[in-house]
Amino acid sequence: xxxxxxxxxxxxTSARSLxxxxxxxxxxxxxxxxxxxxxxxxxxxxxxxxxxxFDETCIDKVAVxxxxxxxxxxxxxSFREKIEEMLSMKETNTEFAEASVDGVMTNKNIISKKVVxxxxxxxxxxxxxxxxxxxxxxxxxxxxxxxxxxxxxxxxVGASGEFVRFRHLNGRxxxxxxxxxxxxxxxxxxxx
Amino acid sequence: xxxxxxxxxxxxTSARSLxxxxxxxxxxxxxxxxxxxxxxxxxxxxxxxxxxxFDETCIDKVAVxxxxxxxxxxxxxSFREKIEEMLSMKETNTEFAEASVDGVMTNKNIISKKVVxxxxxxxxxxxxxxxxxxxxxxxxxxxxxxxxxxxxxxxxVGASGEFVRFRHLNGRxxxxxxxxxxxxxxxxxxxx
Amino acid sequence: xxxxxxxxxxxxTSARSLxxxxxxxxxxxxxxxxxxxxxxxxxxxxxxxxxxxFDETCIDKVAVxxxxxxxxxxxxxSFREKIEEMLSMKETNTEFAEASVDGVMTNKNIISKKVVxxxxxxxxxxxxxxxxxxxxxxxxxxxxxxxxxxxxxxxxVGASGEFVRFRHLNGRxxxxxxxxxxxxxxxxxxxx
Amino acid sequence: xxxxxxxxxxxxTSARSLxxxxxxxxxxxxxxxxxxxxxxxxxxxxxxxxxxxFDETCIDKVAVxxxxxxxxxxxxxSFREKIEEMLSMKETNTEFAEASVDGVMTNKNIISKKVVxxxxxxxxxxxxxxxxxxxxxxxxxxxxxxxxxxxxxxxxVGASGEFVRFRHLNGRxxxxxxxxxxxxxxxxxxxx
DNA sequence: TATGAATGAGCGTTCATTCAT
DNA sequence: GATGAATGAACGCTCATTCAT
Numbered sequence: 001x002x003x004x005x006x007x008x009x010x011x012x013t014s015a016r017s018l019x020x021x022x023x024x025x026x027x028x029x030x031x032x033x034x035x036x037x038x039x040x041x042x043x044x045x046x047x048x049x050x051x052x053x054f055d056e057t058c059i060d061k062v063a064v065x066x067x068x069x070x071x072x073x074x075x076x077x078s079f080r081e082k083i084e085e086m087l088s089m090k091e092t093n094t095e096f097a098e099a100s101v102d103g104v105m106t107n108k109n110i111i112s113k114k115v116v117x118x119x120x121x122x123x124x125x126x127x128x129x130x131x132x133x134x135x136x137x138x139x140x141x142x143x144x145x146x147x148x149x150x151x152x153x154x155x156x157v158g159a160s161g162e163f164v165r166f167r168h169l170n171g172r173x174x175x176x177x178x179x180x181x182x183x184x185x186x187x188x189x190x191x192x
Numbered sequence: 193x194x195x196x197x198x199x200x201x202x203x204x205t206s207a208r209s210l211x212x213x214x215x216x217x218x219x220x221x222x223x224x225x226x227x228x229x230x231x232x233x234x235x236x237x238x239x240x241x242x243x244x245x246f247d248e249t250c251i252d253k254v255a256v257x258x259x260x261x262x263x264x265x266x267x268x269x270s271f272r273e274k275i276e277e278m279l280s281m282k283e284t285n286t287e288f289a290e291a292s293v294d295g296v297m298t299n300k301n302i303i304s305k306k307v308v309x310x311x312x313x314x315x316x317x318x319x320x321x322x323x324x325x326x327x328x329x330x331x332x333x334x335x336x337x338x339x340x341x342x343x344x345x346x347x348x349v350g351a352s353g354e355f356v357r358f359r360h361l362n363g364r365x366x367x368x369x370x371x372x373x374x375x376x377x378x379x380x381x382x383x384x
Numbered sequence: 385x386x387x388x389x390x391x392x393x394x395x396x397t398s399a400r401s402l403x404x405x406x407x408x409x410x411x412x413x414x415x416x417x418x419x420x421x422x423x424x425x426x427x428x429x430x431x432x433x434x435x436x437x438f439d440e441t442c443i444d445k446v447a448v449x450x451x452x453x454x455x456x457x458x459x460x461x462s463f464r465e466k467i468e469e470m471l472s473m474k475e476t477n478t479e480f481a482e483a484s485v486d487g488v489m490t491n492k493n494i495i496s497k498k499v500v501x502x503x504x505x506x507x508x509x510x511x512x513x514x515x516x517x518x519x520x521x522x523x524x525x526x527x528x529x530x531x532x533x534x535x536x537x538x539x540x541v542g543a544s545g546e547f548v549r550f551r552h553l554n555g556r557x558x559x560x561x562x563x564x565x566x567x568x569x570x571x572x573x574x575x576x
Numbered sequence: 577x578x579x580x581x582x583x584x585x586x587x588x589t590s591a592r593s594l595x596x597x598x599x600x601x602x603x604x605x606x607x608x609x610x611x612x613x614x615x616x617x618x619x620x621x622x623x624x625x626x627x628x629x630f631d632e633t634c635i636d637k638v639a640v641x642x643x644x645x646x647x648x649x650x651x652x653x654s655f656r657e658k659i660e661e662m663l664s665m666k667e668t669n670t671e672f673a674e675a676s677v678d679g680v681m682t683n684k685n686i687i688s689k690k691v692v693x694x695x696x697x698x699x700x701x702x703x704x705x706x707x708x709x710x711x712x713x714x715x716x717x718x719x720x721x722x723x724x725x726x727x728x729x730x731x732x733v734g735a736s737g738e739f740v741r742f743r744h745l746n747g748r749x750x751x752x753x754x755x756x757x758x759x760x761x762x763x764x765x766x767x768x
Numbered sequence: 769t770a771t772g773a774a775t776g777a778g779c780g781t782t783c784a785t786t787c788a789t
Numbered sequence: 790g791a792t793g794a795a796t797g798a799a800c801g802c803t804c805a806t807t808c809a810t
Contacts, residue, residue, distance in 0.1 A: 023301035025217040029784060030793095039792040041786085050784065105357055106298050109215035134381075144383050151368060152381045158354020159347045165297055166346050176343060186382030189326075189344045191336050196773095221801060231775040233803080242801065407685035409601040413805060414772095423771040425807080434805065490682045493599035518765075528767050535752060536765045542738020543731045550730050560727060570766030573710075573728045575720050580794095605780060615796040617782080626780065 008046045010036040016057040024054055024110045055115040058107060062122040065100075069129045079137030080182065086130075087160055087178050100126075100157050127153050142186075156185065200238045203228045208249040216246055216302045247307040250299060254314040257281075261321045271329030272374065278322075279352055279370050319345050334378075348377065392430045394420040400441040408438055408494045439499040442491060446506040449473075453513045463521030464566065470514075471544055471562050511537050526570075540569065584622045587612045592633040600630055600686045631691040634683060638698040641665075645705045655713030656758065662706075663736055663754050703729050718762075732761065 014036035018027040029050055033040045047053045072085045104119050111119070130153040137143030143152070163176055206228035210219040221242055225232045239245045264277045296311045303311070322345040329335030335344070355368055398420035402411040413434055417424045431437045456469045488503050495503070514537040521527030527536070547560055590612035594603040605626055609616045623629045648661045680695045687695070706729040713719030719728070739752055 021301075026301055028782095033793095040784095041792045041794095042790085044785070045790070100354070109213070109218055137381075142383060143381050144379075147372065147376055147381055151372065151376060154354050154358050154368075155351045155376060155381070158352070158357075159350040161354065162346050162350020165350075176346075180339065180343065184339055184343065184347060184380070186380045188376070188378045188380035189329075189335050189339055189347070190378030191334060192384070199773095220799090232801095233775050234773080236802065237773065405685075410685055412803090417772095424805095425771045425773095426769085428806070429770070493597070493602055521765075526767060527765050528763075531756065531760055531765055535756065535760065538738050538742050538752075539735045539760060539765070542735040542741075544734070545738065546730050546734020549734075560730075564723065564727065568723055568727065568731060568764070570764045571720075572760070572762045572764035573713075573719050573723055573731070574762030575718060576768070583794095604778090616780095617796050617798095618794080620781070621794065 004046075007036075007038065007042075011038065011043055011046055012053065012057060012060065015053045016060065019054060019057055024107075051112060055111055058103075058111050058115060058119055059122070061103065062119050062126070066122055066126050066129075069126055073129050073133055079133055079140055079142055080186075082133050082136075083156065083182055083185070084178055086156070087163075087181060100161055127157075130156065159185065196238075199228075199230065199234075203230065203235055203238055204245065204249060204252065207245045208252070211246060211249055216242075216299075243304060247303055250295075250303050250307060251310060251314070253295065254311050254318070258314055258318055258321075261318055265321050265325055271325055271332055271334055272378075274325050274328075275348065275374055275377070276370055278348070279355075279373060319349075322348065351377065388430075391420075391422065391426075395422065395427055395430055396437065396441060396444065399437045400444065403438060403441055408434075408491075435496060439495055442487075442495050442499060442503055443506070445487065446503050446510070450506055450510050450513075453510055457513050457517055463517055463524055463526055464570075466517050466520075467540065467566055467569070468562055470540070471547075471565060511541075514540065543569065580622075583612075583614065583618075587614065587619055587622055588629065588633060588636065591629045592636070595630060595633055600626075600683075627688060631687055634687050634691060634695060635698070638695050638702070642698055642702055642705075645702055649705050649709055655709055655716055655718055656762075658709050658712075659732065659758055659761070660754055662732070663739075663757060703733075706732060735761065 011032060015027070015032045018031055018035060021027075029043055030040050032053070033043050036043075043053075047056075068089050069086070072082055072089070075082070075085075077085075100123065104116060104123060108116060127150065131149040134143055134149040134152050138145050138149070160181075163181065167176070203224060207219070207224045210223055210227060213219075221235055222232050224245070225235050228235075235245075239248075260281050261278070264274055264281070267274070267277075269277075296308060296315060300308060319342065323341045326335055326341040326344050330337050330341070352373075355373065359368065395416060399411070399416045402415055402419060405411075413427055414424050416437070417427050420427075427437075431440075452473050453470070456466055456473070459466070459469075461469075488500060488507060492500060511534065515533040518527055518533040518536050522529050522533070544565075547565065551560070587608060591603070591608045594607055594611060597603075605619055606616050608629070609619050612619075619629075623632075644665050645662070648658055648665070651658070651661075653661075680692060680699060684692055703726065707725045710719055710725040710728050714721050714725070736757075739757065743752065
């Protein structure tokens, strides 16, 4: 049974990396099987279809981020520090962009409706966690109470996603240290 | 000749909307033809392959945004007003998200290398225009000279993209009026 | 009317050379039209189908050879000289091989049944002319009366066809002057 | 593994007979599969393309003849007997004509360049074997040393090919017993 | 009459899925 | 359970033929 779960995980891991690298339609079941070190037929002992595998990797992606967020949020640190942690997480994790709203949209045509809904719920949850963090900031007095927390969450997610993508795009390097980014988010780019 | 160009455009329009709706691999040439009101073979009088059609819709997408940005930037208005215009543009134009960095990344596996490069150059150009706007803001004294213009551009693109996506995602509605968003970008969410 | 026939001939000439060069299935109507200097649609004013064009070029091929043979046979010269003429004809005319029995067999799958029959009749006729020549040789006392004229005809046609093909195959050059070949046919390769 | 080779052979056999019967372009992969008793997709488990199948049947054809010739030549019999054997072989083997020079020329437009070259080399080899036989005849004193062995080879191949074709062409029957043919080749049709 | 843009039947090939071993 | 050989539905693309101009 432990072995069963392990093999299942192997297949998902293999699939996830191939899907990311080549996209859904350019990834063949045979490749997933080979990379997972099993036979093609074996894949179908663990999953009923390629679709199901994809669905699951999508949900996984969101879940991974969700868990990280939960974990960060549960720490006994300030809002500012939590944001900093989030940025670190995102910086090393390409999956962040994919897991956020645009990940859902990008794959809308590939994932099954059911899973789109599930992902959207997950994204909702993630937004809720971030909103909680922001509310903590408001309580701590570091975040302005004049702006809706959801809007702020949107800003954080979108901006940090673009930072990641920007950096990944063709190895272009812009000086983007965390401190600067956080200052930018907190203070905006306007002259005071 | 005029008719030739018109039919070509019809096919591209049909293709663009189907690609957006169903993705590249789920869109059949036959559907593109039907929606454009022509026969399957006719498509190949205007394009040499499905790939070529896709490539062209991608470049188009970027070009459309690029032109809008150029146009906005050429107006004799303040930086703040330009940003406002950009947000309006984006708000009505789903293509914005697709045209920015993540549009390139999303389709990396589908578009031909050549076109990925072309798109990246376009994206570069777009960033350059936005950077110019920001520099105008710096000159006008409304934008802080302490932050790199590229970083600010990244913030604007990412955030506004996420706003669009967020809104489009399953009709969820958050109060996001332009003034609020612009204030958020200029002043951040930190307490002053 | 004269113009009509001329254009028809142009198309056939164009088709014949393309069919020879690239084969039936690799030759497109568009190419035939272009090489004949007419529009694609025009071809169908003169022929009802690609098949018909091919059929006609096949019959033509045989007819051309048939006419040459008739002409040679009608001359007031000896059998030996006639053979010599035939070899000259063949040497400069690739169509010979194609027009003989193996030309029919090669194209059996492409030409319509009706035309296969027509060609076979033509080939029959050609054989009859050659048989007549041989009979002349028998009368002249230069050809042995012990061998069936048809068998001899077969020898002449087959051998000279292979000489042509052999020479055309990849520009290989073997010394094959007419005198030697004719001696070989008359006397065989056996030691006397 | 034995089964693999068997199925591969089945497909080749099916293809060969269909190609012969209907030509390359009129033979559908589906037919080849059906005749071989397998599914369409299975064909592609054994070959990468229709072209490859065709190429292989072509090379096979030449190889079969090549082997027969080698075998005949290796026997401890006189040149005259070897020729007799060759004629017998050809009489039962339609592939002979296809395997000789004109087989290569006929399919020049269909086979891949690479395989045309390979076939031409095979044909070269076949000619070399026949030349060896002829040289044996010269040594035995039955073949005239005054004629180039290559020319004689050409005569033998061409003539015997035409005999085969002539006979196969629509069931026409001419009295062509081996002895007569061999006498014709050795002594020619001239009066001594 | 001449044209070439439009057409769609037809085919080679791919690949997710099945099932006998 | 594990496998991979076998399968056939599905789709991109070609090109002979048609027909409006």
